Amino acid sequence: MLESRPRKLLDQVRDALRVKHYSYSTEKTYVYWIRRFILFHNKRHPSEMGTMEVTSFLTHLAVTEHVASTTQNQALNAIVFLYRVVLQQELVGVDAVRAKKSRYLPTVLTPEEVQRIIAHLYGAYKLVVQLLYGSGLRLSEGLQLRVKDIDFAQHQLLIRDTKGRESRVTMLPNRLIEPLQAHLQSVRGLHQQDLDRGYGSVYLPYALERKYPHADRHWIWQYVFPADRLSQDPRSGVTRRHHLHETGVQRAVRSAVRLAKVEKRVTCHTFRHSFATHLLQNGYDIRTVQELLGHKDVKTTMIYTHVLNRGGRGVRSPLDG
Incomplete structure (x- = not known):
């Protein structure tokens, strides 16, 4: 043998x-x-x-x-x-030359610039970006939202398995409730079509697929922003409908920024930076912003206080009199 x-x-x-x-x-x-x-x-x-x-x-x-x-x-x-x-070996005494830490300050949009960019976005991409700015989400968190994570009654989102592998609650903007509900109606129709064709399965995290054998086809587990087509899961080989791909949203944002004529380096993450900065500008305390962003250490959130302090830490230029 x-x-x-x-x-x-x-x-x-x-x-x-x-x-x-x-x-x-x-x-x-x-x-x-x-x-x-x-x-x-x-x-x-x-x-x-x-x-x-x-x-x-x-x-x-x-x-x-x-x-x-x-x-x-x-x-x-x-x-x-x-x-x-x-390999079950411990590395002891790794003493490499360390790369220099960046003192990069994030790009922040004004509220008016945010609205100009959003005005050039459409459909699911528009809703995704509105959640990035309106709820302070990372792009991956927005795309991985499932139907059960939206609480319309409490006006909140439950963000699961975040960057630190923890969960947090953040707000659901009032103005997105009706658009999201309408969007989910069309998503539900798409899901029913998949079921009728013998598909309708969605990836479930961890061992949930074994614990709840048929949950992968239940409506509440479906992605809020499903992809346009079915694809093969690279891990299991199962044909499923995954969520929208990040590159599609990124391309839409680049196009919208160009059309809005915003002369800044804007990425999807810029909307999360702007969310945090605008909350601080509106008088919310930094601990609240830290919790909404899901930062483990308040030092990470402190970067937005530096963004708030204009050039020279808020010092008035002598040229301005």
């Missing part, structure tokens, strides 16, 4: 990430950095390497490739996961 061949290292990494319920985007990122690490050392197996090789790779990223500190930390996290979880 032939012995089964051991799984390849990167497949073992994917297995370990899925057991620990990491997101698919994190899985792709970790596999990318682990592959980069292996190729940097001429395809040597990580079990034959250790702290010295990890240090040299991270130093190369900082000194030669000039990556941001967040990028270097991302690479480090991926490699630590490889050694600690997959």
Whole structure:
């Protein structure tokens, strides 16, 4: 009887990430950095390497490739996961040259600029961007909203499995209630068409699919912003209707910014930055804003107080008299 061949290292990494319920985007990122690490050392197996090789790779990223500190930390996290979880080895004394931390201040739109941009958006893309600004969501959080996460009666959204793998509650703007309800009526019709064709399944997080065998076809679990077409799940191979892809929203925002003639570098995340800054401008305390954004540390939210202080920390220029 032939012995089964051991799984390849990167497949073992994917297995370990899925057991620990990491997101698919994190899985792709970790596999990318682990592959980069292996190729940097001429395809040597990580079990034959250790702290010295990890240090040299991270130093190369900082000194030669000039990556941001967040990028270097991302690479480090991926490699630590490889050694600690997959190879069951501890890395001790990694002392790489650290990438310089950015002092970048986020771009913030004025309320008038926000409305000009939104005026050039349509359909589901418009609703997504209105939620990014009106509720302070990250793009991934907006796209991953499910029907059950919207509480119209309480005017709130429940944001699950966020960046810190926790949940939070934020507001649902009053002016979005009717448009969202109308949108969900059309989404429900699309879902019924999928069911009639033998589809209608949606990805369920963690072990919920085994715990609730038919929940993946229930209406409340469907995405609020479903994709236009069915696609094959890259993990399970099941044909499902996923949510809208991020690139579609990003392209729509770039086009709207150009048409609105807003001369700023605007991304989808700019609307979340603007949400936080405008709340502070309207007199809400920073702890409230921290909770709505889902920041673990108030220091992260403090960046918006620097945005509020105009050039020179609010000092009046002598040219202005």
